[in-house]
Amino acid sequence: VGTVPEPCPQAPLAVLSKVELRVSCKHLLDRDTLNKSDPCVLLLMQTQGQWMEVDRSEVIKSNLNPVFAKIFTVDYYFEEVQKLRFEVYDSHGHAGVGTHDDDFLGGMECTVGQIVAQKRVTKPLFLKYGKFAGKSTITIISEEISGNNGYVELAFRAKKLDDKDLFSKSDPFLEIYRIDDDCSEQLVYRTEVVKNNLSPVWEPFKVSLNSLCSCEEKRKLRGVVWDYDSRGKHDFIGEFFTTFEEMQKAMGENKVQWDCMNPKYKIKKRNYKNSGVVVLLDLKIHRVYSFLDYIMGGCQIHFTVAIDFTASNGDPRNSCSLHYINPYQPNEYLKALVAVGEICQDYDSDKKFSALGFGARIPPKYEVSHDFAINFNPDNDECEGIQGVVESYQSCLPKIQLYGPTNVAPIISKVARVAADEERTKEASQYFILLILTDGVVTDMADTREAIVRASYLPMSIIIVGVGNADFTDMQILDGDDGVLRSPKGEPVLRDIVQFVPFREFKNASPTALAKCVLAEVPKQVVEYYSYKAF
Template identity: 80%
Template structure:
């Protein structure tokens, strides 16, 4: 392994939401000492392989002057059971400012493995290797994995202290605080390390956030240990004192406005008869935040209402011709039907009445054969819903001979129509109904400006838009609607509040199974649902039980 390999910072790609969340904690032992006068100042770079290239994911803080560092920084990864996720950990003696990498960093060794290996072992220790596979002395790296998928909250804590012991001869102490979780086997796991407050015996440390799983393994009575140190640039920090508490005790004391603990140095307590403490640590703020998952909302009674919009423009070809994208072959469903059924069969499991709104656009419709961009394909403008996905299929097949394929390809009217329903839902102030609009089209939309405007407005509402490109057209311009490559903006420059559009060219998945197609098309929906309700600060309606019949009977 080479330490001088070019490291590329990974772009801000949003991971698929169905993965499990895993936290990785790192420590090293017996690192090589590359500094002539002091010990190494190590940090670890995490890289992940994507398409044969190593991309930098994140970097730990720098632990000054230490050959046995325990890093406070926690890496949060998405774990997919079905994928081989290759990781690389590179340890450097860091010389850059504030832990930033620079050309002068000394490579202390690296280790490659898969995330699956770490998860399977939970705690994995491997030797660090230099270039050409040589051992870096006795250097090792330990990676501890914790599954936080079931965690539904995090806590924000803020500590300060008063009258700490002065450990410095010519100035005041430079205190920092470490918070440890005591594990079942009695070992202590570093949860968080604060910044150093220079020359101050009454420090106020910056607030920090930590998941409940990290803090106490979601067990509020698990012992927690706080240690206060006087920072030393050579790594020989002076111990000021410590205390033990629990998260349950923290909450109770904070509510009663008595959240302070004596910071005790056991050696001083034994030696000094009148010794009371080495200062007092105060919990200045405690905020508990609940983070709800997609399944929390679904199991709380949130319904997913699906609207299907089908392109009936002339570019699809005459349905009577076997080359038409709308050709009905009883033995081989066309691309519209395949995409419709694959996505619809998943969505209908989350809607208690199993009814789909089914619309068409770009056709001349009876009786006057005027062009319409949002007509009910069952020709009932008062009730455009069909019974289940099979009802949509039948309405589509009955509609084809009755309309004239025309144009242009305008989708803004249908987005606005669904947005009006979503706006009415938003006014209820409950997480009760979320809307998915599935648009099936054979070409780039004609009204791109109006479509961008409609999507930006819809990004404030409980809805997502999925566009499936059918056929072999050049869909390059459609990628602008999918916010993965940057924030979508309206023609007036207003940014979308959330990325609510997923664009998928069907030709890339035409040989895939219906399950694989549905997984790809619906990959971003759970994240979008959670993002919307979290932004609105709306909890699930009922976490105790379902309010309707809908449920994840066939999770995507």
């Protein structure tokens, strides 16, 4: 246990958790002459010194003390200072949120860490040049989303609501609140307004179980029905109380309904029954699973290694060659292969690895091949464990002629065909990892991008390790970290499945550091694939 893992030079930081942020404001400045401001909040995040808009809330009409229904979700990294900025604007109808100074109601800066540590942060809003925006304050409430959190889809309607309008029918909307241990209420969701209708059917909506009931089925929830008023003075129609446990009776064909009660009427009117009925038409639960859930549920990782045998590696008989077989010291190809393969081996039940080569002339005709089995058995390219791959590699080197060019699209497509066949079995219990070891920049970049976009729909991930001292700048494009990778026709990848790492950054690190860095994104990619398949 005593070994300390070495830090990974280029490792993507481990996402510690996701955090949900809820925003409310008090005493906002009134920018409108005839009625009150229509506030909207923008969330900005600082990346490399630049503020970038991440998301924005809905607009709340005519309200200086808004509680926004929008929940902002941010990734929380423990080891990084993540700066956030909240900006409140007065919105003007269809023109959207203007960013003119006269529409700016104030801003506030803080870090994700501060909000997570304090759980609730209230700060004054500032205008430009550090001036206070009157007495305006902004409150951010944070909640970490726990590991095995799912979300629910709810569909509500109401019947025979009280009519609050003189010349037309009520314009009802529904709010759902969670009642916390300190008896405070957290807004979970606010539906859209259905105009002029006493029996509205609201659009179905999704909320996380964490947000709805803190993952506690017996926690009390409050539903409130309002009659919408464009000046912000909504009329109270009625309320009801329930729990997530009770809501679950609405699964399948069943419906659950509650009397929508106005406590004042109950006291005043002798024959008062209710102010209408709220019905939960449907409830669907979607569980969110982790990488370990899939592995424990029987998902097998199938590992394929592809080795670059192009001439730029140098003659294997020469000690300067990247493919030189030194009896005392494994070359870089072998080091990278063993470091990554040993971890993948643990998740692969049959411990058999497919081993392919590309860019060489192979016997018997010595024609160039970009996807040959290094054991020269075209019917079965699998080797027994990592050791089997090492042995096949060493025995194939003297038999082949290093050539070129560096084309990797054929190998990506070959593994993708196997993954697609696996997907068709509907089980999709196998997930494919392709490790490509190469000494240079890919020659068939357009075909490779196309192949990666196709593969992003399949149960596979691609890891590319750059061996040697070439300039690998162009290879970083394939790793979608700097933006979304697109095919030559402009089609984006469905999910980011490529991780590129130059081996030279790990030359002096332990093998576990390389493996940790290279495999860091795989669990997330596995989860993303199965989540995409579920819908």
